[in-house]
Amino acid sequence: MAGADIRELAELALLDRARWRHLGSLAFPYLMFAPAFVLIMGISVVPISYAILQSFFRSPTLSLGRFVGLQNYADYLFTSNGIGSITASLIFVAGTVLIAMPLGFALAVLLSKPIPFRGFLRSVLIMPWLVSNLVGGLLWGWIGNPQYGLIPWLLAQIGVVLPNTISNPVGAMGAVIVASAWAAFPLVMVFVLAAIQTVPPELKEAAQIDGASAWQHFCHVTFPLVRNTTMVALILTSLHAFKSIDIVLVMTGGGPNGATETMALRVFNEAFRLLNLGVGSTGAIIIFVINILFTLAFVRVLRTEHGV
Amino acid sequence: MRVRIEPGSGRRLRRTRRYLGRAGQLLFACGAVAFAVGPILWAILTSLKTPAEIAEYPPTLLPQTWTLENYVGAVFENAHFLGYLWNTTLVVVVVIVLSLVVSTHAAYAVARFTFRGRDTLMLTMFSTIMIPGVAIVVPLYMLSVKVGLYDTIWVLILVYGAWLTPTLVWLLRGHVAGIPIDLEEAARTDGCSRIGAFYRITFPLLRSGLLAGTVLVFANVWNEFLLGYSLVQSDEARIIQVGIYSNLTDVGVEWGRLTAGAVAAIVPILVAYAFLQKAFIQGLSAGAVKG
Numbered sequence: 001m002a003g004a005d006i007r008e009l010a011e012l013a014l015l016d017r018a019r020w021r022h023l024g025s026l027a028f029p030y031l032m033f034a035p036a037f038v039l040i041m042g043i044s045v046v047p048i049s050y051a052i053l054q055s056f057f058r059s060p061t062l063s064l065g066r067f068v069g070l071q072n073y074a075d076y077l078f079t080s081n082g083i084g085s086i087t088a089s090l091i092f093v094a095g096t097v098l099i100a101m102p103l104g105f106a107l108a109v110l111l112s113k114p115i116p117f118r119g120f121l122r123s124v125l126i127m128p129w130l131v132s133n134l135v136g137g138l139l140w141g142w143i144g145n146p147q148y149g150l151i152p153w154l155l156a157q158i159g160v161v162l163p164n165t166i167s168n169p170v171g172a173m174g175a176v177i178v179a180s181a182w183a184a185f186p187l188v189m190v191f192v193l194a195a196i197q198t199v200p201p202e203l204k205e206a207a208q209i210d211g212a213s214a215w216q217h218f219c220h221v222t223f224p225l226v227r228n229t230t231m232v233a234l235i236l237t238s239l240h241a242f243k244s245i246d247i248v249l250v251m252t253g254g255g256p257n258g259a260t261e262t263m264a265l266r267v268f269n270e271a272f273r274l275l276n277l278g279v280g281s282t283g284a285i286i287i288f289v290i291n292i293l294f295t296l297a298f299v300r301v302l303r304t305e306h307g308v
Numbered sequence: 309m310r311v312r313i314e315p316g317s318g319r320r321l322r323r324t325r326r327y328l329g330r331a332g333q334l335l336f337a338c339g340a341v342a343f344a345v346g347p348i349l350w351a352i353l354t355s356l357k358t359p360a361e362i363a364e365y366p367p368t369l370l371p372q373t374w375t376l377e378n379y380v381g382a383v384f385e386n387a388h389f390l391g392y393l394w395n396t397t398l399v400v401v402v403v404i405v406l407s408l409v410v411s412t413h414a415a416y417a418v419a420r421f422t423f424r425g426r427d428t429l430m431l432t433m434f435s436t437i438m439i440p441g442v443a444i445v446v447p448l449y450m451l452s453v454k455v456g457l458y459d460t461i462w463v464l465i466l467v468y469g470a471w472l473t474p475t476l477v478w479l480l481r482g483h484v485a486g487i488p489i490d491l492e493e494a495a496r497t498d499g500c501s502r503i504g505a506f507y508r509i510t511f512p513l514l515r516s517g518l519l520a521g522t523v524l525v526f527a528n529v530w531n532e533f534l535l536g537y538s539l540v541q542s543d544e545a546r547i548i549q550v551g552i553y554s555n556l557t558d559v560g561v562e563w564g565r566l567t568a569g570a571v572a573a574i575v576p577i578l579v580a581y582a583f584l585q586k587a588f589i590q591g592l593s594a595g596a597v598k599g
Contacts, residue, residue, distance in 0.1 A: 028502055029421035033429060036414035036473050043470035044436040047447035054447070107340055110333060121337055123585060125344050129592060130577045132531030134549045135570045138556065139347035142354065142563055150350055153366050182343065187596055190589060236596050243440035246533050246549075250556065264442045271446050272538060281446040288443035295438045 048288065055282045072282040079279070081258040081266060088173070089242060089262040095177035096184055096241040101234060103181070104188025109218075111189070112196040122193075129186035137250035140179035146171075165251075169259035172252045176260050179247050184240065188233040195229035196222060231301045239294045243287060263287055348574065355379065355568040362564050378568035382555070388543045389569065392551035396530060399464050399547060404525045407469045407476055408518060414473070415480035416506055420489070437474045437597055445538045452539055461545045464536060468529050472595075476521050479594040483517030484510065516587070523584060523591035530577060548573050 058068045076082060111122055128136065144151050146164045155162055163171030199222055207217040245265045248254060254261030254269060261269065264287060271280025354362055355378050357371040383389050417423075418430055448467060449458070457463040491513075492505040500508065533549040540546055546554070552569050581588050 025502065026423075029417040029423045029426070032413040032417035032506075035410045036433065036477060037429065039410060039466075039470045039473055040433055040436055043448070043467055044439055044444065045432065047451055048436075048439055048444055050451075051444065051447040103340070106336070110337060113333075115333060115337070121341065124341055126581075126589070127348065127578070128344055130527065130581055130588070131348065131574055132533065132549055134531075134533045134553060135573055136347070138552065138566060138570050139351050142567060143347045143350045145563075148363065148365060148367060148563070150367055182347070186344075187593075190593060191596075194593075240596075243442055245442060250553065264440070267442050267446075268534070268538075271449075277446055277450075284443040284446055287440060291438055291440050291443065295435075 051281050052285055054278075055285045058278050072278050073286070076279050076282045076286065081254075081261050084258045085261050085263045085266040088258070088260055089264070091173060092177060092180065092248070092260070092262050093238050093241045095173070096180040097234065097238055099177065099181035100184035100188055100237055101230075104185040104233065105192050105230065107185070107189045108192035108196060111193055125189060126186045128182050129190075131183070133183055133244055133246035134250055136183045137176075137179055137247035140175065140182065140247075141165075141251045144175050144178075167256050169256055172256060172260050176248050176251050179251060180241050183247065184237045187240075188230075188237060191229050191233040191236075192226055195226040199225050228301055228304060232298065235294055235298045235301065239291065239298075242294070243291060351567040352571055354563055355571050357564065359562070359564050378564035379572070382565040382568040383572050386555075386565075386569075388546070389551060389572075391543065392546050392548045393572075395461055395545060396548040399461055399468065400526055400529045402465050403468045403472065403529055404522050406465065407473050407525060408521055410469070411473045411476035411521070412480055412484075412511065412514060412518070415477045415484050416510065418477070419481045419484035433474045434478060437478070441471075441532075441534045445534060448535070449538050458539060459541045459545055461540075461547075463539050464545075464547065467535055467539065468525075468532065471535075472525055472528060475524065475595055475597065478597075479521055479524065479591075480514065480517050483514050487513050519584070519587045520590040520594065523580070523587045524595040526580065527577060527588070527592060528595055530573075 055072050056067060056069060057065045058072065107125060111118055111125075115121075131139070143149050144162075144165045146152055146162075146166055149165075152162050152165070163174070165171045165175040203221050204217060207221055212220070242262075243264050245262070245268050248260050248262055248265050249268065252260045254265050263283060267280050267283040267287065270276040270283060353369070353371060356374050356376070357368070358373055358375050358377070361368060361372055414433075418426060448463075452458040452463045457466070487510055491509050495505045495509050496502070531549060532547070533553065536547040536550045537553065540550065552566075552573055555566055555569055
């Protein structure tokens, strides 16, 4: 009798152990994931949710304050430089993309060929990517300085007079776009080059045997295979130009007269210079929403790439 | 239109075209290199000139008298510059350790197990990659004031850690999936615990992923400005990019010192890049998606 009891207990204990082990292995992935989850919830998800909530309220302090509906959004759009900053963002992003994409793409095609000094060229051409946007803006602000800069002087020698890169709206916008494209083209180059290198060389041989010219080969074989990567690079480049403030802040601070104040820079100026947190954080939400739209486009491109 | 073709001219034409093409490629490559490194070289040259020479017009190409006085002024005589470098190094190192530890565990969980809610968790996490810094800076500022971490390097460490972790999980997930599971199973039959198998077998095999992740964190944190500017006010906790910006606004347009400070901030990254090109390209490409 006693022996049976003991056996029963032992069986129970064994069962329990197995159950514990089973529970443990169920919990294991959750435990592994937990620290990342806590960090991201606390520092990304909760603050951004609070910011969305706050964009419908107004208060002079850090508390939530009084519900004002869409008033902050209306203020953001129609006070001070609302429309101007949207225009500035559009021009800045479009200008950056129009220079960085063709340049990065052409360099990728060039570097995919067996040219001399290829490794050296690739290492050197990536350098702007390593430099922070803030320092990049500083460097371009100096080399394009209307008074002492190298570039205005060089161009003046061949008879080209640049509009002033600080006080003229067109000159200032041109200067920040060039600096932004400088920072952006290596990403395009690296992404497209990586994609070109995955194109199987047999395809090229086959095309050659069929009598295709280099140009035909590029249009009908290489380009279709790197189109998605090019789209990804395009989206990332526009996204980065849209949301970053460093280059414009350092070079013009948004001037002259708001001509280069992009939407992202305006958030910064409103929140940290004019201490207008309500309008600043509302602008931030608008940027976030536009970012999501870019992201959806991004995901779509990735999907088509994987053929889903 | 009909053109009379002489024998041999087709080949000559093709050869001329090939040479022209080569020359065009060469010219394009040279132009691109000048565009890419011109501003950096010009800053280096400027930083080695005397202030009087910098203010000369027309500008001199090479320094007439080579001098390091701008570096002495910008880096050593500036009471805070070395402090900024130290703060940045400290933040970079702690964030590397923190975020890599956190994200290797998470990457292992999502790559090796299918568990209830995994896809939702992953979606939540990866969607935070797309939150741009400028959208979250105001709420983070308020939050850090409320919890009393405002104006310390700890707020930067936490924020950068959370900011880079999703990208690191994204990067490392692929690396974990690339390690054959048989190795862990073999270790477990030999009596290794689940977590032991992870630490002893999988973790060491993640080396190339961890290296790319380290570079990702280093390059992004070293070059970060916006959050560093908004969450820290005092010189004691300031990081390098903010220091360079405050030089611009405080010191004014003293280009010798400004370029010297900028060059001093670029050099560590360029040196690291010279040794770890492959990891840099992998890390920067993975980090390109981040907000």
